[in-house]
Structures are given as structure tokens and as C-alpha cells.
Amino acid sequence: MTTLAAPAPVADLLRRQRAYWASGATRSLDFRLERLKALRAAIVKYQADIIDAAKQDLGRPEFEGYIEVAAISELDYTMGHLRRWIKPRKASLPLSQRPGSAWVQPEPLGVMLIIGPWNYPFQLMVSPLMGAIAAGNCTILKPSELAPATSGVLAQLVKDTFDPAHVAVVEGGIDTAQALLAEKFDHIFFTGGERVGKIVMQAAAQHLTPVTLELGGKSPCIVDADVNLEVAARRIVWGKFLNAGQTCVAPDYLLVDERVRDSLVAALSQRIRACYGDNPATSPDLSRVVNDRQFDRLVGLLDQGNILVGGQHSRGDRYIAPTLIDGVGWDAPIMQEEIFGPILPILTYRDLGDAIAAVNQRPKPLALYLFTRDRQVQTQVLEQTTAGSVCINDVILQIAVWDMPFGGVGSSGMGSYHGQHSFDTFSHLKSVVKKPFWLDIDWRYPPYEGKLDRFRKFVGLPKD
Ligand code: NAD
Numbered sequence: 001m002t003t004l005a006a007p008a009p010v011a012d013l014l015r016r017q018r019a020y021w022a023s024g025a026t027r028s029l030d031f032r033l034e035r036l037k038a039l040r041a042a043i044v045k046y047q048a049d050i051i052d053a054a055k056q057d058l059g060r061p062e063f064e065g066y067i068e069v070a071a072i073s074e075l076d077y078t079m080g081h082l083r084r085w086i087k088p089r090k091a092s093l094p095l096s097q098r099p100g101s102a103w104v105q106p107e108p109l110g111v112m113l114i115i116g117p118w119n120y121p122f123q124l125m126v127s128p129l130m131g132a133i134a135a136g137n138c139t140i141l142k143p144s145e146l147a148p149a150t151s152g153v154l155a156q157l158v159k160d161t162f163d164p165a166h167v168a169v170v171e172g173g174i175d176t177a178q179a180l181l182a183e184k185f186d187h188i189f190f191t192g193g194e195r196v197g198k199i200v201m202q203a204a205a206q207h208l209t210p211v212t213l214e215l216g217g218k219s220p221c222i223v224d225a226d227v228n229l230e231v232a233a234r235r236i237v238w239g240k241f242l243n244a245g246q247t248c249v250a251p252d253y254l255l256v257d258e259r260v261r262d263s264l265v266a267a268l269s270q271r272i273r274a275c276y277g278d279n280p281a282t283s284p285d286l287s288r289v290v291n292d293r294q295f296d297r298l299v300g301l302l303d304q305g306n307i308l309v310g311g312q313h314s315r316g317d318r319y320i321a322p323t324l325i326d327g328v329g330w331d332a333p334i335m336q337e338e339i340f341g342p343i344l345p346i347l348t349y350r351d352l353g354d355a356i357a358a359v360n361q362r363p364k365p366l367a368l369y370l371f372t373r374d375r376q377v378q379t380q381v382l383e384q385t386t387a388g389s390v391c392i393n394d395v396i397l398q399i400a401v402w403d404m405p406f407g408g409v410g411s412s413g414m415g416s417y418h419g420q421h422s423f424d425t426f427s428h429l430k431s432v433v434k435k436p437f438w439l440d441i442d443w444r445y446p447p448y449e450g451k452l453d454r455f456r457k458f459v460g461l462p463k464d
Helices: 008-022 029-058 063-071 071-085 123-134 148-161 173-183 194-206 229-245 259-277 292-302 352-360 375-384 419-425 454-461
Strands: 089-091 101-108 111-115 138-142 167-168 187-191 213-214 220-223 255-259 306-309 323-326 343-349 367-372 389-390 425-434
Touching: 008 111, 008 167, 029 071, 029 123, 029 148, 029 167, 063 071, 063 229, 071 123, 071 419, 089 454, 111 123, 111 173, 123 138, 123 187, 123 419, 138 173, 148 167, 148 306, 167 220, 173 194, 173 220, 194 323, 220 229, 220 352, 229 259, 229 343, 229 367, 255 259, 255 352, 259 306, 259 323, 259 343, 292 343, 343 352, 352 375, 375 389, 419 425
Parallel strands: 111 138, 111 187, 138 167, 187 213, 220 255, 220 367, 255 343, 323 343, 367 389
Antiparallel strands: 089 101, 101 425, 306 323
16 A cells, blocks of 8 residues: 655644643543533534435435434443443453562553544544543544535534544545554554555554454354244344445345245235335335445346346436345355345255355455354354354344444454543553562572472473
């Protein structure tokens, strides 16, 4: 990657944040809690603007717009637990090192860079931001230029709420992101696609800056024969067509036991009609595709199989109907790339082992969904597959359990966040050992003669 010189305002902002961080101003618990409270108040104040911006950027229905401001629930969780997270964590000293004490002391890292995507353009900036503030850092946020209305509201909200020496938004596109990436940060938190994830990691390597990469991929949804089909269909349709399929953890494709394939397709079609009506183009509850480029890419995927339901589209308002498609092979382009739109391919399997093998032949997914009542099937799938996270008999909800890490594995990402995992991601967990003076056994010091047996015993080596 070409290293660009950062434009003067970015370099200046970074200098100010570094100085502010070094002053120690961000470190006290009171400061962190007060700033998180201010962020909460600002989200409440700006909620109508945030929801309206999501509507402008993505044609989001108001209801789904609230997902952006639902970040407040994680903020409350963070404020409720921060007093505990911030405390030193006691560690146990091996017998050989006693007397003494040991603990892990979380400390802030410094200046953070958070780069976000367009699909949940507010929520995916604010969620890592609260972790960065909670951990006592300064932060520069670079929202996606492809959701310009939200980027503008976020910039305004942050400007109104924070000293730019503590938290600031730098708006812009690829050039801006690259100018920021050319600078040295203490941690980079990136949410976006795999391709750009590699660019971010390469840039970070120049400064040996650690990265968290929250990427995407194809999240499979396995449907076994032993299910409540109607409930499964309700949940799948909701999770797939929410935000017009532009959700990183949306079920990307279905892998269905062939015995229930027909009844599941019938239940899914019925649910699509129940949710979006006979003509989803007129439904107030269906989002639009973000831009023409994504629209053209998605329309290109439509002729790769048999359309069972949907398939209608109109470029003028970037509308694509909720679509079920079958007759696609594993080699079809639609099965090679993350769909990230309202198109759901349906593949079948006869033997669960084959379905598992097919999933395992592909890159490790961000999420894996499994619908079944059968405990053995649950265990088999959990033990024989890997994924960033799993939800059994539902979709997407696993990412809103603040007590669990959210992140990918393999090409779906590295590192994790949410709740304490955010706090830890944005902290250095410093190990500390403290020894008293009153006992100082001689066996470890030279001259070593006659001391080896004792040393071997100490470290647990067997006698010759
Ligand atoms: P993207 O990778 O295209 O862009 C993300 C950010 O990177 C934007 O802010 C953009 O300005 C910047 N960027 C783009 N090109 C760049 C370049 N060459 N150099 C430096 N910065 C650059 O992603 P997107 O299209 O905005 O988002 C969609 C992707 O994000 C999907 O793959 C989706 O699965 C993934 N995603 C993952 C999560 C998660 O939490 N794991 C959440 C949402 C989206």
C-alpha cells in the first residue's frame, strides 16, 4: 500500500489527542463514566436525526432505524459494569514464587482509530466507541462515506458532546481512511469487508499497531427436519430481510434437510407475504439497497438459479424484493461471495455429515445458524464446525448478548468486542508481580554449583 502523508488537520488532531491522553485526563473512573453518560444523553437527544439519517441512507423503516440507537442498551451495560472491569484482577502466584502477590491491571492504550461500514452506520461506530472511552482512551472515528447522512449526524453529535482532543469524527472516503491509516495509532478497530480488512492490516503492520477486524462472509443456516417450521420460517425471514439483507450476521444461505425442503419453502413464502404484503415494493417495512453499485451486483446474482419467490427489482429506488432462489450449485458465484442483500439461496442435504463437510470446505463464517430440536444434531454441529458465533433456533440475537464476545474467526475477522470484551480490546492487560523484601532465598543466584537439583524440583522436572 502506498503510504500517504496525512493531511495537516488529521496530523494536528492526532497530536492533540496524544497530548490529551498523555495528560492523564481520560483515566479516572469518574471521567469515563461521565463521558459515557454524556454519550448516552447525546444519543437520546439525536435519536430522531439518527433514525432519519438511516432512512435517507438505506430507506430504513423507522422501526429498524431504532437498531442504531439500541446501542444505548450496551452503553447502560457498560456503565453498570465499568467499576468492576477497571479493577485489578487478582492472579494466583505459583508456589515457587511465593511470598508475593500478582494481578492484571487494565490500562488505557492511547489513541484509537475506529473505521466503520455503511450498513449499521451509527451503531457500528458507537458500539466500539463506548469500549474505547470505557477503557480510558482517545478516539478518532472514520464513518462510512456511503452512509453520508448518518456520517453527518455522528460528526455533529460528537462535536456537540466531546472535546475533539478526546473524541473526534473525521469524515471522508477512501483517501481519508488511508491518510488516517498512514499515522501511528495504538489500536485500529475496523468493521468492513475482507478486502479492505487486508489493506487495514497491512497499513497497521507499518507501525506494528494491533488491529481488531470485524469482517463478514457467508453465514450458513442449517435447517434440520426436527423443527417447528413455522417459527423457523418467521425467524429466518426476519433475519434475512432485515435492512434488506445488509446485515453482517444475516443468514447468507439455507442448507435444508431435503425431507422438509418443500414445506420450509412454503412457510418462508407465506412469511414473506405476511411481513411485506403481496407487493413488497409498497411495503413501508423493507429497506433499500445502499447504492447503485451494490444494486447492480445483487441483480447480477438473480439469474444464477430458479427464483421461487420475489426477484422483482427496480433501479430507480434500488428496490429488490425478498427473494428465495434454488438450483444454485456450490460453485455458482452467488455461493462464492457474501450476498449482503435480500436474496436467499436454498440448498438441500440428505446427510447432515455432508452439510457439515460443505460448510467446513468454505472460509470460517462470522455466524452459523442451526434450527433443530435434536440435541444430538446440536452437539454434532457445534463440535464439528467453527464460526465466530452460533445461534440455535434463532438468528442474529447472539450479537446482542453483551456478556459474550462478538467477532469472527479466520477470514471473518480477528479479535472481538461487546461488553467487557470491548473494554479488554481497548485496554492493555498489564501483568504485575509484587514481592516483599523479607524473604530472599539464595538458590536462584550464581554461583550455581550444588543448586541444580533444587531448581529442577522447583520447576517440576522429574529426577534423572
Ligand atoms: P468496506 O470494507 O468497503 O468499507 C469499510 C470502511 O473502510 C469504510 O469506512 C470505507 O471508507 C473504508 N475503506 C474502503 N476502502 C478502503 C481502502 N481502500 N482503504 C482504506 N479504507 C477503505 O465495507 P462496507 O462495504 O462498508 O461494509 C460491508 C462489509 O462489512 C460486509 O462484508 C459486512 O459483512 C462487513 N460487516 C461486518 C460487521 C461485523 O461486525 N463483523 C458488521 C457490519 C458489516
